[in-house]
Amino acid sequence: xxxxxLFISGISQGCVYGLIALGFVLIYKATEMVNFxxxxxxxxxxxxxITFINIWxxxxxxxxxxxxxxxxxVGVVLERVLLRPMIGEPHFAVLxxxxxxxxxxRAAAGAIWGNEPRALQTPYVGEVLRLGxxxxxxxxxxxxxxxxxxxxxxxxxxRFTRVGIAMQAASQxxxxxxxxxxxVKRMYSLVWALSAAIAAVAGILTAPVSLVDPLIGFVGIKxxxxxxxxxxxxxxxxxxxxxxxxxxxxxxxxxxxxxxxxMSAYVLLLVMLVIRPQGLFATMQKKKV
Amino acid sequence: xxxxxxxxxxxxxxxxxxxxxxxxxxxPEGKIVSLLGANGAGKTTVLKTxxxxxxxxxxxxxxxxxxxxxxxxxxxxxxxxxHVPEGREVFPFLSVDENLQMGAFSRSDNKIRQDIDxxxxxxPILKDLTKSQAVNLSGGQQQMLAIGRALMLRPxxxxxxxxxxxxxxxLVQEISKIIQRLNSEQGVTILLVEQNAKMALNVGHYxxxxxxxxxxxxxxxxxxxxxxxxxxFYLGMKEQGxxxxxxxxxxxxxx
Numbered sequence: 001x002x003x004x005x006l007f008i009s010g011i012s013q014g015c016v017y018g019l020i021a022l023g024f025v026l027i028y029k030a031t032e033m034v035n036f037x038x039x040x041x042x043x044x045x046x047x048x049x050i051t052f053i054n055i056w057x058x059x060x061x062x063x064x065x066x067x068x069x070x071x072x073x074v075g076v077v078l079e080r081v082l083l084r085p086m087i088g089e090p091h092f093a094v095l096x097x098x099x100x101x102x103x104x105x106r107a108a109a110g111a112i113w114g115n116e117p118r119a120l121q122t123p124y125v126g127e128v129l130r131l132g133x134x135x136x137x138x139x140x141x142x143x144x145x146x147x148x149x150x151x152x153x154x155x156x157x158x159r160f161t162r163v164g165i166a167m168q169a170a171s172q173x174x175x176x177x178x179x180x181x182x183x184v185k186r187m188y189s190l191v192w193a194l195s196a197a198i199a200a201v202a203g204i205l206t207a208p209v210s211l212v213d214p215l216i217g218f219v220g221i222k223x224x225x226x227x228x229x230x231x232x233x234x235x236x237x238x239x240x241x242x243x244x245x246x247x248x249x250x251x252x253x254x255x256x257x258x259x260x261x262x263m264s265a266y267v268l269l270l271v272m273l274v275i276r277p278q279g280l281f282a283t284m285q286k287k288k289v
Numbered sequence: 290x291x292x293x294x295x296x297x298x299x300x301x302x303x304x305x306x307x308x309x310x311x312x313x314x315x316x317p318e319g320k321i322v323s324l325l326g327a328n329g330a331g332k333t334t335v336l337k338t339x340x341x342x343x344x345x346x347x348x349x350x351x352x353x354x355x356x357x358x359x360x361x362x363x364x365x366x367x368x369x370x371x372h373v374p375e376g377r378e379v380f381p382f383l384s385v386d387e388n389l390q391m392g393a394f395s396r397s398d399n400k401i402r403q404d405i406d407x408x409x410x411x412x413p414i415l416k417d418l419t420k421s422q423a424v425n426l427s428g429g430q431q432q433m434l435a436i437g438r439a440l441m442l443r444p445x446x447x448x449x450x451x452x453x454x455x456x457x458x459x460l461v462q463e464i465s466k467i468i469q470r471l472n473s474e475q476g477v478t479i480l481l482v483e484q485n486a487k488m489a490l491n492v493g494h495y496x497x498x499x500x501x502x503x504x505x506x507x508x509x510x511x512x513x514x515x516x517x518x519x520x521x522f523y524l525g526m527k528e529q530g531x532x533x534x535x536x537x538x539x540x541x542x543x544x
Contacts, residue, residue: 162394169380169391176378179340180438181366181395 004134006250012140012209014246015147019202020223021230021238022154023195029233030171030191033083033094037102038199039220044105045071045200046207046216047113050120060123067204068197075196076189083192084185102217109214120207139208146205150198151239158235167191225269231279240280244268293318293446293478294339299348299358301331301338308334310502311348316446321472321479323493323510325486325523330499332482333375336448339480340372341365352446367395371444375451377431379438381424385415388423388434392441401441408437411467429460436464440471446478447471453485461485465492486523490514498523 023038035041048070052063082101086094124138158164170177170187177184203212210216226245230237245265253261272279294316301309309331316322326332337343339350341362350358357365366372380388389408393401409416412433418426423434432452439447449468453461465488471477483489489510490496496513498506506513513519 162390165383165387166391166394169383169387172380172382173378175342175374176380176435177391178342178362179366179372179374179378180392181363181442182391183363185361 002254004132006254007247008131008134008136009140010247010250011243012136012143012246013249014226014243015143015239016202016206016242017219017223017226017245018239018242019147019150019198019205020220021227021242022235023199023202024224024227025230025233025235025238026191026195026198028227029235030167031083031188033086033091034098035195036095036098036220036224037105037217038195039223040102040105040109040217041071041075041196042199042203042206042220043109043212043214043217044074045196045203046120046212047109047203048200049204049207050113050118050212053121054118060121064204068200071200072193072197075192075194078196079189079192084188102220106214106217113214115214117211117213119211120204122208125208137209139205143205143209146201147239150201154198154235163190222265225265228269228279229272231281234279234281237279237281291318292316293353294480295349295351296335296339297349297351299335299338299345299350301334301343301345303334308502309338309345312499312502312504313348314497314504314507316478316480317495318478319472319476320494321468321481321492323489323496324480324482324499325484325489325496325513325519326499327522328484329501331502332499333450335499336372336374336450336480336482339365340370340448342372363395366442369442369445370448371439371442371446372448373435373439373450373452375454377428377435379423379426379431379434382422384420384422385426385434386419388438389441392438393443395442404441404443408440411440411470412437429456432456432460432464436467440475440477444477446480449479449481451482451484453483453488461488468492486519490519490524 020038020042027035049063049067052058052066127138129136129141166182167187170182170184226241227238230241248264248268249261252264292315296312296314299309299312324332338345341360344359349356389405452464472479481489490513493510496510497504
């Protein structure tokens with residue numbers, strides 16, 4: 001039963017990694033930029049939710065969509081103001097820009113909301129579901145259900161809606177997308193909105209489990225490892241990679257000496273890069289030059 | 290009928306390299322205009338300059354009486370200029386059907402289904418492949434898909450870049466027939482860029498010849514076919530032309 005318990009908490013932690021990884025992958029696939037501030041955008045989402053719920057006393061089920069919308073808008077603004085002028089610049093410059101953006105967001109969050117950890121008030125905190133001998137906290141259950149629903153929505157969006165297919169088209173062949181009249185630049189804004197919104201969901205879901213402070217964005221590094229394990233550029237891969245790292249971390253925490261839990265994600269990453277460098281779900285074809 | 294597209298003194302650069310050195314062309318409405326030239330003459334750059342993928346440093350592109358130089362390519366496409374780029378640029382992981390739907394992305398009318406069927410009537414092979422991913426199609430099928438997708442825009446002007454590239458002689462014939470049909474049945478004005486001079490001159494009404502960034506000759510295609518220079522350099526009709534021999538010599542020295 002211990003195994004089941006560990007497995008479930010691993011899955012719930014892994015969902016958070018997976019969601020952030022999804023944000024990495026979305027932006028990378030569409031724009032070929034890696035957004036290292038993805039974790040910090042999640043942190044910002046959590047603080048926006050805290051502002052709405054803890055400080056302004058909004059009801060949770062109102063604050064949730066409001067936070068997602070606000071963060072989507074933040075994503076658009078970031079893309080328009082910071083990233084769009086960088087189109088055509090070297091990848092390295094874009095990388096530095098997003099890393100710098102992460103620093104700014106952490107500092108700004110510390111200045112606005114303070115550096116001491118805060119807890120997000122949710123209607124479901126503290127309650128548990130018993131499955132045989134395993135106990136699942138409602139907040140963990142919320143993460144798992146929320147991630148599942150979100151993944152389903154994303155699948156529907158990319159598979160069946162006109163805009164979703166156009167986003168795929170723009171990422172598969174940017175030039176051809178321009179030539180058929182798809183507004184590619186607007187698609188980029190939309191991708192940023194989407195990945196910031198996903199990060200916001202991840203932030204709200206994880207806030208009740210781990211307290212919120214300006215440095216929680218650093219889980220982004222583990223999520224980045226998850227994205228690579230899944231095969232950078234594959235959306236299901238991002239989620240699976242996240243789950244894998246979440247589960248491995250839990251088991252390493254129990255069965256291996258202390259310290260290994262935090263290391264395990266990167267060990268898994270290294271092992272993956274040696275055995276299967278293209279990741280679990282290698283979907284990217286060789287780029288034409 | 291007037292000119293659908295007019296280029297006046299276009300100069301386009303790749304960084305410091307001047308690819309087009311002052312090109313002026315007229316594309317009359319409802320006609321097929323062929324643009325010939327060897328590798329590196331700047332033909333593709335002319336098309337990119339028209340569709341907005343590249344911005345000319347000097348000169349003007351006038352489409353339907355409106356200057357369009359320097360606009361974004363999606364903006365130009367939404368005004369009815371369909372560019373079919375070289376090398377079958379399809380959306381590899383979308384199905385044939387989705388590729389065609391994307392061709393009509395800028396349209397909001399309810400005739401899209403009907404137009405997809407129209408494309409299938411031009412390219413019956415595609416109809417059997419509606420659900421397959423474009424990456425799994427053969428080269429010729431991808432070329433047909435790219436042309437079909439451009440048709441979904443309901444274009445007034447179609448820019449075709451080397452549609453015959455890498456296709457078998459039979460497919461080249463098929464494609465050139467379809468180009469003529471599109472022109473006569475759909476009333477699409479076509480600017481055809483080709484290295485296959487025989488095909489381009491057979492299909493076109495009017496022709497331009499480019500060399501290192503300049504237009505060096507223009508005439509009706511019928512007259513171009515008779516011109517001795519064209520016969521010699523592009524149609525290979527003169528046995529052992531000056532160029533041919535020179536190339537032969539070079540090849541010998543490689544061994």
